[in-house]
Amino acid sequence: MNLATLSMLAWDASSYLLQWRYHGDGSVVSFPGPGTWIIFGVVLMPIYVMALAWFLGKPADPKKAVMGVVYLVGIAALLWIGMLVQTLMIGVTFF
């Protein structure tokens, strides 16, 4: 398999995975847009600062900082896994 074929395959795979495609006017959908910068670069910034301060601040206790992160991730997972289970149940029951 030559390089051109490989790159074509990689291109197609990324298109499939990231679901990007061209608009009629030549612009691309599904690439990082304004929301990517606003949400992950600005709005969630206080969370990054907080997490850093948990690990770097004094008095230090990395175990408690990890516990805090587990709380955050665990509660978020509970919320969305609950929604996922509900979706699966709806799927099984109605479709």
Next chain:
Amino acid sequence: MSTKTPNEDDILRPIRHTSKKYYVMLAVSAVVFTAFLGLWMIQLAEGMAVTGLSDWGSGGGVTWGLYIGAFIWWVGIAHGGIILSAAVRLLGMERYMPVARLAEMLTLAGLSAAGFYIIVHMGRPDRMVTSVLGHYHITVHNSPLVWDVTVITAYFVMTATYLALTLRYDVTRLRDQLPNHFEPLYKLLTIGYSKKEDEVIERMVWWLALAIIIMAPLLLHGGVIPWLFALLPSYPGWFGAIQGPQFLTIALTSAISGVIILSYAFRKAYDWGHIITDDIFRGLTLWLGFFAMLFLWLQLQQIVSGTFHSTTDHAYATEAKLSHPIYIGSIAIVAAVLIYIFAQTVRKSLFSKRRSIVAAVAVLAATLAEKVFFVVEGLMYPTFSLYEATPGAYWPSVIEFVSVLGTIGMVVLFFLLVAKVVPVVELHAVEHLRGGHGHDHEPEKATEEVEA
């Protein structure tokens, strides 16, 4: 003001004692909530046709109505809680310490009601996963709706973490006086607790409070939620940078109102006049007045810019707004509350807790009406009167109206149940009121490490 000294028995009273009134409230709120769930089942079976909403552009009327207005309203109420609590921790506003945890819980309950509204409004609940989560990596780049879901999830998670971390101190020290049937929960809440952690947890909670006080008011209710509307130039009733601050003032007025009502209910139910003092109500009422003033000021900005040499579409939307009794009525109510609050600062005898409650309920009613009106009118008056060929009106259906009562019932139920499990007033608050400034308790199980 009462001269009684607050103690642990006071804050444990909701857990230990159950009155007849408690059962009545539990039954009423459960019935109301269940009634809405029943009606929601009808909506799930019949589709959104059972609401007063229509198809965009072709069916006449509007696609967003009371559900979205009430969603914004609940998120706004949710804000007061955690902001008040964060202010106690960050700005040293210790006067409000006794209502801080109630306020945090109001955030969780309010956000749950708001999240429920999103699910109800989507028509099919599974779309939360199949449409939002399943395509998150695509939609987050460009969809304000997905930003909204992201930030509300973050806000809920941060508030729950805040509550969970601060409960460790209380539950450990009061464990022997808490009911045994919740033992597994208390073990989970205090897992790995050691007395040495208090200082570290306090520092972590401080940073959490800082993150929340920046993110929630400025970037959620003053950011992502108004951006659902303010970024759409073809809707002059919605468009414009002023919506961020305007939404925030509405959130803060309704939030403080929620805290006033909740504090009054608990004070009356558990004889907490010496914990949730008159002074707290005076302070909260003043804050309500201040935020009501900002709310009216920003409304004035919108009216002036929409009436004085504005573009045709903007003038048309503003004229429609100013001629509607719901808008005029909402603004008049908030103005009346503001006048009362100013008057009672000048003449102290005009203040009473009962009047504060009336003011709070009035503001909550006005902000709900204004928010629903804002959502509907924005869609009714788009640029170029896009949908003039398919005219229609919107009036919420019975199911939509009952949803408001149902979510209020859900929030009341939440408080009735949570108050049976953990103290709704922080132990720190009792210690503070007694004159010690925290940490004057040894854990009941005075161990260095309480292993779960």
